[in-house]
Amino acid sequence: MTKHPKNALSLVADIGGTNTRVALANGKDLLPDTIRRYRNSGYPGLETVLRTYISEEGDVDCLGACVAVAGPVRDGVGTMTNLDWTIDKETLRRATSAENVSILNDLQAQGHALGYISDDNITCVAPAHTAEAPSPNAVRLVVGVGTGFNAAPVFETHTGRFVAPSECGHANLPIRNELELALCQFIENAHGFPSIEDVLSGRGLEQVYRFLGIQANDPREKFAADIMASVEAKNDPRADETVAIFIKILGTVAGNLALIQLPFGGIYLVGGVARAMAPHLERFEFAHAFRDKGRFTGFMQNFSVSVVEDDYAALTGCASHLHSLTS
Known part of the structure; x- marks a missing residue:
């Protein structure tokens, strides 16, 4: 029996200069029990972090994925300001197997949270x-x-x-x-x-x-x-x-x-x-x-x-x- 229903939940991640937080969401609702934190220095890039998270969550099959990066996002590519990581939509699709993906600047994500806090x-x-x-x-x-x-x-x-x-x-x-x-x-x-x-x-x-x-x-x-x-x-x-x-x-x-x-x-x-x-x-x-x-x-x-x-x-x-x- 799988830990989570297939193709029903979305993966969300907040990538800071030091740590990355990853969780699952059911629509607009964050699932607090699924939040995990990873220290960036222990991973070569975000793709490895996300694959690790998916494995630890029982190989969850994600409907969508959205990540917030602490750096500029241009034409669907996020570049970290204080970390040598870059993430694009294709990499995000490959890491999560999600159908719908999005990349935001971290402050954009904070803006989208207003009204839901x-x-x-x-x-x-x-x-x-x-x-x-x-x-x-x-x-x-x-x-x-x-x-x-x-x-x-x-x-x-x-x-x-x-x-x-x-x-x-x-x-x-x-x-x-x-x-x-x-x-x-x-x-x-x-x-x-x-x-x-x-x-x-x-x-x-x-x-x-x-x-x-x-x-x-x-x-x-x-x-x-x-x-x-x-x-x-x-x-x-x-x-x-x-x-x-x-x-x-x-x-x-x-x-x-x-x-x-x-x-x-x-x-x-x-x-x-x-x-x-x-x-x-x-x-x-x-x-x-x-x-x-x-x-x-x-x-x-x-x-x-x-x-x-x-x-x-x-x-x-x-x-x-x-x-x-x-x-």
Whole structure:
């Protein structure tokens, strides 16, 4: 007897820079008991990961397959930004034997998850202050802060949901004061180009900590998780300063993106680093940095900002997107 019904379930995967999560879905519904996590360093490519998963799930016969990749997708080919993997539709069909396949950017998948995430997993960190409720078709924006940084607008159209891809994490880092200029120059010396992702990511947090040490003639290093632990314990003032800089720049960048996309339906911060920062956003004045736009400061009150606490939202988004293609 097979573990799963034949040709009834879809395979969904979220491929990050460090780990790949794979699961099965029944239509739009993710099956939590089937979620498995694989460390990318142990596999030569995604095809091997998916074949391993299918075997571990009793050689499940998949109706469809949709994967979200942390990198650009063009003409059905996904290329990882922080991992030497490439995936195309033919490879996905070969690995899964699925009839219908799709490849999304990871932030596109997060956008497709909106509306299918439990309210218990969404925390508002900067409410909108306006008497006018957003329309059902208002633009929303997902902003991913994790191994890398990216954002994607979510549009509701007459023909369905459209989530526009983006690689905005590789745009220039914004600069508003002398300290941020020095940080920008520090990153440029190290990498040749100062991008948003070089600060607003896990490794970016580590770089800011290192930068502050050099500024103070007391160079030290810490892993991102240890920096956040020190902020929790309040035992390292440099960790506090690091997170304060991080959150201020995050607010500035999120505010810039809000003015570009006008997401009256809300901004949603996603990703492991965003979730780690969530308890500290108020303390380090994220909302002020987000709305600090001169004569447009009042206008910024139109946009709410929330943190998505669901670690599997991208998998839900893949399931939702695939279902919309086949229903």
